[in-house]
Amino acid sequence: MDAQTTFIIGIALVTLLVVAAVLSVALNRGPSAGPVTGSFDRRAAKAERAARKAAARARAAASTDETGSATVVLAETPEDTEPIPDPLMERETISAEEYGVNRRMFFNRAILGFFGASLGFFGLASLAFLWPKLKGGFGTPVSAGNIDDLRAEVIQSDGTIKPKPIPAAQAWIVPFRGDVSKSILADVADTVIVGAGAEPGIMAIWHRCPHLGCRVPECLPSQGFECPCHGSKYNFHGEYIEGPAPRNMDRFRVTIDAENNLIIDTGTIIETSRAPVKSVAYPQGPSCL
Numbered sequence: 001m002d003a004q005t006t007f008i009i010g011i012a013l014v015t016l017l018v019v020a021a022v023l024s025v026a027l028n029r030g031p032s033a034g035p036v037t038g039s040f041d042r043r044a045a046k047a048e049r050a051a052r053k054a055a056a057r058a059r060a061a062a063s064t065d066e067t068g069s070a071t072v073v074l075a076e077t078p079e080d081t082e083p084i085p086d087p088l089m090e091r092e093t094i095s096a097e098e099y100g101v102n103r104r105m106f107f108n109r110a111i112l113g114f115f116g117a118s119l120g121f122f123g124l125a126s127l128a129f130l131w132p133k134l135k136g137g138f139g140t141p142v143s144a145g146n147i148d149d150l151r152a153e154v155i156q157s158d159g160t161i162k163p164k165p166i167p168a169a170q171a172w173i174v175p176f177r178g179d180v181s182k183s184i185l186a187d188v189a190d191t192v193i194v195g196a197g198a199e200p201g202i203m204a205i206w207h208r209c210p211h212l213g214c215r216v217p218e219c220l221p222s223q224g225f226e227c228p229c230h231g232s233k234y235n236f237h238g239e240y241i242e243g244p245a246p247r248n249m250d251r252f253r254v255t256i257d258a259e260n261n262l263i264i265d266t267g268t269i270i271e272t273s274r275a276p277v278k279s280v281a282y283p284q285g286p287s288c289l
């Protein structure tokens, strides 16, 4: 069973659990058990009787004081001599079995246990789902393919640029034309694979807008990147042109492996400040926004 299947099963289990919990609560809701009776009522009645007798004694004492002779004699009844019960001592003794496992507690504990086990399973399934991405997805080196093929793909026959998306790296592959040493990238190592002779360089630009993180699409007519969220615009080197973005589009460190493949190190994101002088013209046609 692969990670995705495990994840889907986890989602289904959690959904079943939620439905079961809702049904359980709904079915256990019923009319109340009626008025409270039992030892509480007995204690209240005894207390009331004792209070009545105390009041009668108080009245008799008051009558004796006023007439000078005792006119009322209260006979002691067995209830008068009966000690006032201690409520704590009147607690009913129940068996350990009744205490530990009555019906409601059993279901409550079963539901809680089921929830706990399912959450644990769901957590493990989520971890299993995410784990493979730590071994080759974003955040790790990603191969974008042969660099000569990439160069041919991103530069069209009419000389215009058509950036190539690399989804696993969240990157646009674009050519770098011009002199790196005269660009804003001069101070940033390993952001461009410089071409031999007249060959353009190759670089990988993060497709995430440095303003608020929207994915920035390419705009072929204007030969740049234009963010649909708040209108930031960049040329095809990712250099800031206009809009609320605080800097150029971010880049990744790039290298070439032994098979001449472009390796994008998505764990190394390089930020550059706005270039005072742009290394490629923008716009070269109508905007897409």
Ligand code: FES
Pocket: 209, 210, 211, 212, 213, 214, 227, 228, 229, 230, 231, 232, 243, 244, 245
């Ligand atoms: S997110 Fe791109 S301009 Fe705001």
